[in-house]
Amino acid sequence: MFEFLDQLADVLEGELDLFTHIVSSQLLPDSSIAxxxxxxxxxxxxxxxxxxxxxxxxxxxxxxxxxxxxxTVQKIAEYLEKxxxxxxxxxISNIEIYTEPHYIDGDRQGGWTxxxxxxxxxxxx
Numbered sequence: 011m012f013e014f015l016d017q018l019a020d021v022l023e024g025e026l027d028l029f030t031h032i033v034s035s036q037l038l039p040d041s042s043i044a045x046x047x048x049x050x051x052x053x054x055x056x057x058x059x060x061x062x063x064x065x066x067x068x069x070x071x072x073x074x075x076x077x078x079x080x081x082t083v084q085k086i087a088e089y090l091e092k093x094x095x096x097x098x099x100x101x102i103s104n105i106e107i108y109t110e111p112h113y114i115d116g117d118r119q120g121g122w123t124x125x126x127x128x129x130x131x132x133x134x135x
Contacts, residue, residue: 076122087126
């Protein structure tokens with residue numbers, strides 16, 4: 011799933027105007043956007059050994075500008091759900107919003123954190 015999320019970050023950065031680059035695994039202390047893997051079901055294994063992955067991941071964003079953070083998470087979630095995503099080495103069957111974009115936290119430094127969870131189904135070629 012980590013390779014998948016790294017490639018997906020590259021696609022999003024190429025297609026959307028974002029306030030910063032996307033990092034993987036966790037948010038940075040200041041302004042950042044991250045794609046983070048979440049626990050999910052195993053998926054199916056087919057006769058020829060191909061495995062369908064049912065994955066869940068979060069889009070997390072943090073910034074001192076609350077409307078910008080909320081809009082960014084919404085923009086990413088909607089883009090992924092509404093567009094056919096093409097990536098080398100992956101056949102993506104479906105990406106859909108699992109939990110709508112929502113507020114997570116505000117910190118003492120004035121940072122706002124928002125999140126959306128997405129479900130994805132893909133096979134690795």
